Amino acid sequence: MDELMLVAATPFKRNNKKSLSIKDFEFVLSFDMKWMAPDAASKIRDKAIGAHLLKFEGAELIPAFDISKIEIPHGFKPSGSLFQERSIIEDIIAMIVASCGKNTKDTIVMINKKQEELGDLVDIEVAGLLVAREIGCNIDSIYDRVFDKVFRTGEKST
Template identity: 80%
Template sequence: MDELMLVAATPFKRNNKDSLSIKDFEFVLSFDLKWMAPDVASKVRDKAIGSQLLKFEGAELAPNFDISTIEIPHGFKPSESIFKERSVIEDIIAMIVASCGTSARETTALINKKQEQLEDLVDIEVAGILTAKELGCDIDLIYDRVYSKVFSEKEIST
């Protein structure tokens, strides 16, 4: 299970609510659980929104996945890697997992299969977007990052 998804689910599960204010979400991460400083909780929140794990419903945050299927392991605490920037393909995989309910392993296999079907003529990120579209997942928020990555690499190599 994706660690960011576990972190994003925890405030909702802890409060037994389907939505929380930004303040309440960050309060749980920083003060209730003492996992991180408030400014870091804001960054984690933004990262979860950017990965489409969280969405806004009016003025409140809501998970973009079924939190009832998430089990937070006893004694769970996020590792330092949660604060690192994820690659574009990692974000695509996380979005597919959150949006479509597939596992990360299954999603990765589907993306690799798609890239093989296309005879490795497209970047892995493009194969990820195509896979997401075939699965009916909404990953519109990442198109600009994929475009930037794919075309900035092409400019460097030419």
Template identity: 80%
Template sequence: MDELMLVAATPFKRNNKNSLSIKDFEFVLSFDLKWMAPDVASKVRDRAIGAHLLKFSGAELVPNFDMSKIEIPHGFKPSGSIFKERSTIEDIIAMIVANCGKNARDTTALINKKQEQFDDLVDIEVAGLLTAKELGCDIDPLYDKVYGKVFSKDENTT
């Protein structure tokens, strides 16, 4: 299970709620659990929104995945890797895991298979979006990011 997804799910699970204010979400991460400073909790919240794990419903944060499928392991505490920037393909994999009930390993295999179907002529991110679309995921939130990455490459490279 994706660590960022577990961190994003924890405040909702802890409060047994389907929505939380930004303040309440960050309070759980920083003061209740003492996992991180409040400014870091804000950055983690922003990363979870950017990865489409959380979204806004009015002024409230809501999970963008099925909370009933999330089990927080006993004694779970995020590692330092939660704070590193994720690649585009990692965001695509996290989106598929969050929305389609697949695990990261199976998702990666599906994306690799899709890329092989195109004889490796498409970037892995494009194969990821195609896989996500086939699985019924809404790819709109990541489409522009992939488009920018694919078409910002130097046209002189082969």
């Protein structure tokens, strides 16, 4: 299970609600769970929105995945790596998992298989986009990042 997805699901599960205000979402992460400072909770919220794990419905945050299928392990606490920037392929995998209901391991296997089928002639991110498209996932928001990484020379993109 993706760590960011577990963190994003926690405030909803803890409050047994399908939507939360930004303040309530961040409050749970910062003060109820004591996992992070309020400014870090804001960054995690933004990261989860960027990964299409959370979205807005009016002024409320709602999960873009079925939280009833998420089990938060007893004693779970996010690792420090959650606060690091994820690579593009990690974002693609997280988006496929969140929007199409695939698990992380199966998603990675499908992406690797697609890259092998193409004779390793495409970057892993392109293979990820192809898999997402084939299984009907909408990950349009990441196309520009992949394009920049694959086709813009001399520029580094994460």
